[in-house]
Amino acid sequence: xxxxxxxxxxxxxxxxxxxxxxxxxxxxxxxxxxxxxxxxxxxxxxxxxxxxxxxxxxxxxxxxxxxxxxxxxxxxxxxxxxxxxxxxxxxxxxxxxxxxxxxxxxxxxxxxxxxxxxxxxxxxxxxxxxxxxxxxxxxxxxxxxxxxxxxxxxxxxxxxxxxxxxxxxxxxxxxxxxxxxxxxxxxxxxxxxxxxxxxxxxxxxxxxxxxxxxxxxxxxxxxxxxxxxxxxxxxxxxxxxxxxxxxxxxxxxxxxxxxxxxxxxxxxxxxxxxxxxxxxxxxxxxxxxxxxxxxxxxxxxxxxxxxxxxxxxxxxxxxxxxxxxxxxxxxxxxxxxxxxxxxxxxxxxxxxxxxxxxxxxxxxxxxxxxxxxxxxxxxxxxxxxxxxxxxxxxxxxxxxxxxxxxxxxxxxxxxxxxxxxxxxxxx
Numbered sequence: 001x002x003x004x005x006x007x008x009x010x011x012x013x014x015x016x017x018x019x020x021x022x023x024x025x026x027x028x029x030x031x032x033x034x035x036x037x038x039x040x041x042x043x044x045x046x047x048x049x050x051x052x053x054x055x056x057x058x059x060x061x062x063x064x065x066x067x068x069x070x071x072x073x074x075x076x077x078x079x080x081x082x083x084x085x086x087x088x089x090x091x092x093x094x095x096x097x098x099x100x101x102x103x104x105x106x107x108x109x110x111x112x113x114x115x116x117x118x119x120x121x122x123x124x125x126x127x128x129x130x131x132x133x134x135x136x137x138x139x140x141x142x143x144x145x146x147x148x149x150x151x152x153x154x155x156x157x158x159x160x161x162x163x164x165x166x167x168x169x170x171x172x173x174x175x176x177x178x179x180x181x182x183x184x185x186x187x188x189x190x191x192x193x194x195x196x197x198x199x200x201x202x203x204x205x206x207x208x209x210x211x212x213x214x215x216x217x218x219x220x221x222x223x224x225x226x227x228x229x230x231x232x233x234x235x236x237x238x239x240x241x242x243x244x245x246x247x248x249x250x251x252x253x254x255x256x257x258x259x260x261x262x263x264x265x266x267x268x269x270x271x272x273x274x275x276x277x278x279x280x281x282x283x284x285x286x287x288x289x290x291x292x293x294x295x296x297x298x299x300x301x302x303x304x305x306x307x308x309x310x311x312x313x314x315x316x317x318x319x320x321x322x323x324x325x326x327x328x329x330x331x332x333x334x335x336x337x338x339x340x341x342x343x344x345x346x347x348x349x350x351x352x353x354x355x356x357x358x359x360x361x362x363x364x365x366x367x368x369x370x371x372x373x374x375x376x377x378x379x380x381x382x383x384x385x386x387x388x389x390x391x392x393x394x395x396x397x398x399x400x401x402x403x404x405x406x407x408x409x410x411x412x413x414x415x416x417x418x419x420x421x422x423x424x425x426x427x
Contacts, residue, residue, distance in 0.1 A: 008033045011060050014080045018072045028064055028072075032056070035063035042098040051091040057081040058088070058095050066101065227303060228256045229295070230264035232278040237270035239292045246295075253298035261287070262356045266306055268295055273317040277353035280403045284334070284360035289325050323404045334406060335363035338379040338392075339372040340399075346382055348396060354381065361403050379409055385416040 012029035020028055036059035048055060057077040064072050078088045095101075229250065234240035239249065250257065258264035260278070267282040267289045282289050294310035312325055340358040342348045355365045364373055369391075372378050378391035379399075386393045387410055394402070394413050402409040 005033070007036055007056060010056060011036075014057065014060060014077065015072070017080065018076045020072070028060075028067075031063040031067050032060035035059040035066070038099060039095055043095065048091050048094065051083070051087050051094075053081045054083045054088045054091040057083075058092050061092065062095060062099065062101055226256055228258035228263060228265050230258040230261045230267050230278065230282070231269075232261065232267060232276060233269040233272065233274050235270050236272055237292050239295070240268065240270050249295050249299040252300075253295065253303055255295075255298065255303070260353075260356075261285075262360070266290060266294070268292055269312050271314065273312055273314040275321065275397055275400050275404070277350055277357050277400065280357045280400045281353065281360055283325060284357060284403050321401055321404065323401075325404075327406055333362045334403060335361040335379070335409070337375075337377055338409065339364045339366050339376040340379045340381065341366050341369060341372075343380050343382040343393070344368075348381060354396065354399070357400065357403060385413040385420075387413050 008029055011032040012025060015025045015028045015032070016022070036056055039055065039059050039062075045055070046052065057080055061072055061074070061077055074088075078085055081088065083091075231240055231246070239245050255266075261267055261281040262285070264282065264287055267278065267287055269279070269289055269291060271291070273279065279289065288306035288310075289312050290306045290310040291312055294304075294306055297310070298304055308326060317323065318325075335358060338358075340355075340363045342351060342354075348354060358365050363379070364376060366372055369378060380391055380393045381396055381399055382393040383395065384393060385395055385398060392410055392413055394409050395416065398412045398416050399409060401407075402412040405412070
């Protein structure tokens with residue numbers, strides 16, 4: 001027992017529970033372990049998703065079927081892996097297809113098809129059985145039709161979830177990944193390619209419909225000389241919070257929807273600004289940051305270049321962080337002397353956008369400290385601020401504020417350290 005793997009021991013326990021004699025159980029468990037290794041090569045672990053709990057039991061059934069001589073109870077296998085019968089059947093069908101094994105039901109269907117292709121059954125008894133099976137086949141056909149309709153409904157639901165996620169992306173926020181419905185994982189294992197194709201077609205159609213409502217196709221496919229608008233900090237603005245009203249004004253003004261702040265020529269914000277990567281990217285690129293008043297003006301009077309009249313007027317934000325969004329001096333060269341690195345092990349949310357913000361401000365984004373170019377100081381984004389002659393550590397918020405304030409990150413780090421020390425002394 002000590003020489004067996006955990007999988008072999010589990011298979012042996014299940015075989016014993018299925019009523020196989022002790023002398024035969026070890027051989028059946030060993031065959032199951034060999035089949036499991038074959039299955040792991042053809043179908044990597046994780047592909048069955050919620051059906052992974054059935055992998056060992058399915059391998060055991062396939063091994064006993066292939067070797068013959070050992071009949072395992074299906075209900076005992078399903079109970080052993082703590083799965084539903086439907087889940088087990090789905091994984092079993094997928095494994096049969098991957099390994100090229102034909103189940104009993106599939107073999108019977110293939111034999112009937114071969115006899116029909118050869119001109120019918122010569123044995124009267126076989127012909128009589130097939131005649132009696134026709135009503136049952138018709139009933140199964142109706143059941144298959146209902147199953148197909150159910151699968152279509154599942155795929156439609158998945159497409160709607162993807163559509164909602166894509167709509168959220170137009171807000172220039174990081175959209176959460178839409179969870180896959182459990183029904184997709186359990187029922188469509190044998191239809192993965194068809195499901196992907198259907199979902200892809202529906203996603204493309206949904207994207208085209210949303211782009212049409214916003215005044216045309218996605219901006220990345222249109223001429224770059226047209227105004228492209230991105231949205232962020234949309235809270236408390238009735239126009240920006242409504243997808244329909246926003247799309248109506250964009251269409252009336254003949255404006256396009258940008259993929260992100262990095263692709264936009266204008267960024268529209270609500271009445272309350274926040275320290276966000278999208279705002280820092282727009283500021284570093286020199287893109288006008290305006291309120292929805294500019295959008296309403298363009299919808300009523302036609303397109304007009306953004307001016308200071310429509311600039312964001314969040315006095316509380318400007319006063320709190322000493323930010324002047326109209327300052328356009330040296331933005332793209334602010335971080336030109338730095339190579340930016342995320343501290344290994346530190347989880348930085350929205351990391352791709354921080355990379356864009358750093359590069360727009362003139363920095364070089366690197367994956368490891370040894371890759372730092374000569375002549376550049378190392379700036380490390382970390383949970384705490386610190387600095388020395390070798391490198392500088394800044395918090396993510398302070399990194400964005402350094403861009404928005406047009407300030408050297410080292411100065412920003414010193415300010416943060418002094419503030420923290422004063423807070424500790426006061427407490």
